[in-house]
Amino acid sequence: MAFLGTLCLILVTTALAGHFSARIGIPAVIGQLLVGIIVGPAVLNWVQPNAFVHDFSEIGVIILMFIAGLESNLELLKRYLRPSVIVATAGVILPVGLIYLTSLWFKLSQVESLFLGIIFAATSVSISVEVLKEMKALDSKEGTTILGAAVVDDVLAVVILSVMVSLVGSQLSTSNAAPTPIGISLLEQVLYFVGIYIVVRWLAPYLLRIGEQLLVPVSVTITSMVLCLSMAYLADLVGLSAVVGSFFAGIAVGQTTYRKVVDQSIEPIGYAIFIPVFFVSIGLNMTFSSLGKDIWFLLALTVVGVFTKLIGAGFGAYISGFSLNSSYMIGAGMISRGEMALIIAQIGFQAKLLSADRYSAVIGAIIATTLIAPFLLRHAISKIRKA
Numbered sequence: 149m150a151f152l153g154t155l156c157l158i159l160v161t162t163a164l165a166g167h168f169s170a171r172i173g174i175p176a177v178i179g180q181l182l183v184g185i186i187v188g189p190a191v192l193n194w195v196q197p198n199a200f201v202h203d204f205s206e207i208g209v210i211i212l213m214f215i216a217g218l219e220s221n222l223e224l225l226k227r228y229l230r231p232s233v234i235v236a237t238a239g240v241i242l243p244v245g246l247i248y249l250t251s252l253w254f255k256l257s258q259v260e261s262l263f264l265g266i267i268f269a270a271t272s273v274s275i276s277v278e279v280l281k282e283m284k285a286l287d288s289k290e291g292t293t294i295l296g297a298a299v300v301d302d303v304l305a306v307v308i309l310s311v312m313v314s315l316v317g318s319q320l321s322t323s324n325a326a327p328t329p330i331g332i333s334l335l336e337q338v339l340y341f342v343g344i345y346i347v348v349r350w351l352a353p354y355l356l357r358i359g360e361q362l363l364v365p366v367s368v369t370i371t372s373m374v375l376c377l378s379m380a381y382l383a384d385l386v387g388l389s390a391v392v393g394s395f396f397a398g399i400a401v402g403q404t405t406y407r408k409v410v411d412q413s414i415e416p417i418g419y420a421i422f423i424p425v426f427f428v429s430i431g432l433n434m435t436f437s438s439l440g441k442d443i444w445f446l447l448a449l450t451v452v453g454v455f456t457k458l459i460g461a462g463f464g465a466y467i468s469g470f471s472l473n474s475s476y477m478i479g480a481g482m483i484s485r486g487e488m489a490l491i492i493a494q495i496g497f498q499a500k501l502l503s504a505d506r507y508s509a510v511i512g513a514i515i516a517t518t519l520i521a522p523f524l525l526r527h528a529i530s531k532i533r534k535a
Contacts, residue, residue: 184431
C-alpha cells in the first residue's frame with residue numbers, strides 16, 4: 149500500500165504550497181507544480197513518475213477539463229468560434245516555424261527540428277483554466293476564446309503529428325499493429341465531432357434523466373462521470389487528446405438542468421484527490437542530471453516557446469477585433485504546454501523522432517513554459533481589470 153503514502157504526501161504538500169502561494173499573491177497552481185519538482189527525481193526523489201501517479205494525473209486532467217466545460221458558456225463559445233480558429237492557427241504557425249529554425253541553429257536534424265516545432269505548437273489549457281477559475285475570468289470573452297482556441301490547437305497539433313509520423317514511416321506506438329492511415333484517422337476525428345453534436349443536443353439530457361431515476365446516491369453525478377470518461381476514452385481512441393472529449397462532455401452536461409448539482413459534486417472529487425496529482429506529475433518529469441550541457445538549448449526553447457505563443461496567438465486575437473490588453477491575455481492563456489506537449493514529446497521519443505540526449509532539455513523547456521504561463525496570464529487579467 150505504498151501508493152497511499154505517496155498520495156498523502158502529494159495532498160499535504162500541494163495544499164500547503166497552494167495556500168502559501170495564494171498568501172504571497174502568486175497563482176496556487178505554481179506552488180503545486182513546484183512541489184512536483186521538489187519531491188520528484190529532480191531534488192528529493194521521494195515520488196517517482198510511476199503508473200499510479202500517471203493514472204491518477206490522467207483522471208485529474210480529465211476532471212479538470214470536464215469542470216471547465218461545465219462552467220463554460222456555450223453561446224459565448226459559438227460567438228467566439230471564428231476568433232478561436234484564427235488564434236489557434238496563428239498560435240501554431242509561428243511556434244512551428246521559429247522553433248524549427250532555433251533547433252536547426254543548435255545543429256539538430258531537419259526531422260527532429262520540425263518535430264520540436266510540433267511539440268511547442270501544442271497548448272495545454274488546463275493550467276490556464278485553473279488561473280481563469282481562480283480569478284473568475286473563465287466565462288469572459290477572452291477566457292472563452294482561450295478555451296475554444298485550445299481545442300482547435302489540439303486538433304491541429306494532432307493532425308500535423310499524424311502527417312509527420314506517416315511521412316517519416318514510424319509508428320505512433322511500440323506495438324506490432326500497423327499504423328492507421330491518415331485518411332481514416334481524419335475521418336474518425338470528423339465523425340467524433342459529429343458525435344459530440346449529438347451528445348450535446350440530445351444524448352446528454354436523455355442519459356441524465358435516466359440517471360436521475362436510479363435508486364442510488366448521487367446517481368446524476370455517476371451518469372455525468374460515465375459520460376465524461378467515455379467521451380475522453382473515445383477521443384483518445386480516434387487520436388485526439390482525451391481532454392478534448394472531457395471538455396465537450398462538460399459542455400454537454402452544462403446545457404442541462406443538472407449543471408449546478410453535477411458541478412457541486414464533481415469539484416470535491418477532482419480537487420480533493422486527482423487534480424493535485426496531475427499538477428505534481430508535471431513537475432515529476434523534470435530532472436537536472438543531463439541539463440548542464442544543454443542549458444543554452446533549454447533557455448532558447450523556453451524563450452522562443454513563450455514569445456511565439458504570446459505573439460502568435462495574441463496577433464490572431466488582435467486581427468479578430470480584440471483590444472491590445474485582451475490580445476495579451478489570450479496570448480498569455482495559450483503559452484502553457486503542459487501535458488499535451490509532454491504527451492507529444494513521449495510519442496515522438498517512442499517513434500524515434502526525438503533523440504534521447506535532447507529529451508531532458510525539451511521536457512525542461514515544456515515545464516518552464518508551463519511555470520511562466522500563469523504569471524503572465526494573471527498579470528494580463530489584472531491589467532484588463534485596471535483598464
